[in-house]
Amino acid sequence: MPSTRLRLVAITIASTCAYAWATLAGAQLLNHKDLTASIAFTIAETAIATCKENGYKVSVTVVGRNGEIILQVRGDDTNPHTMENSMRKAYTARTTRSPSGALVDRVKADPTLAFVHLTNIIAVQGALPIKVGDDVIGAAGASGAPGGEKDEACVKTGIDKVSDQLK
Numbered sequence: 001m002p003s004t005r006l007r008l009v010a011i012t013i014a015s016t017c018a019y020a021w022a023t024l025a026g027a028q029l030l031n032h033k034d035l036t037a038s039i040a041f042t043i044a045e046t047a048i049a050t051c052k053e054n055g056y057k058v059s060v061t062v063v064g065r066n067g068e069i070i071l072q073v074r075g076d077d078t079n080p081h082t083m084e085n086s087m088r089k090a091y092t093a094r095t096t097r098s099p100s101g102a103l104v105d106r107v108k109a110d111p112t113l114a115f116v117h118l119t120n121i122i123a124v125q126g127a128l129p130i131k132v133g134d135d136v137i138g139a140a141g142a143s144g145a146p147g148g149e150k151d152e153a154c155v156k157t158g159i160d161k162v163s164d165q166l167k
Helices: 002-023 037-053 081-096 103-111 146-163
Strands: 059-064 069-073 125-134 137-141
Touching: 002 037, 037 059, 037 069, 037 125, 037 137, 059 081, 059 125, 059 146, 081 103, 081 125, 081 146, 125 146, 137 146
Parallel strands: none
Antiparallel strands: 059 069, 059 137, 125 137
């Protein structure tokens, strides 16, 4: 009988503490905007078309708020590695909340930067974060143009095309 009473007291104390913590923490749901498939499609389609107009064959990946792939398109006649590379660039831009090329500068400043050894991180230019105000809701990356700056320019055109929807 004493052990039953002790258990009841422990459960009561734990419940009270949990309720108090939830009350102090505000216990509210997160409220945020996320990319839609339609927006991701427009970004990718515009980026691929822009690169194609400039003579570049690219693949494009758009990732969401949590780095998950929303859309990935292998451009016509692109090399197989461009799919993975565009995804890693996009994931890096989302994770760092900055252009993927910015990581290149960080690695130059600190060659022992352990961050670059994490899965899907790559220090290569070619991806940009997608923002609503200061909130990073995703990223887009391209791969296949002769130079990351060209990949990035195509991605920028795609993001600019949907800028009116990113509010």
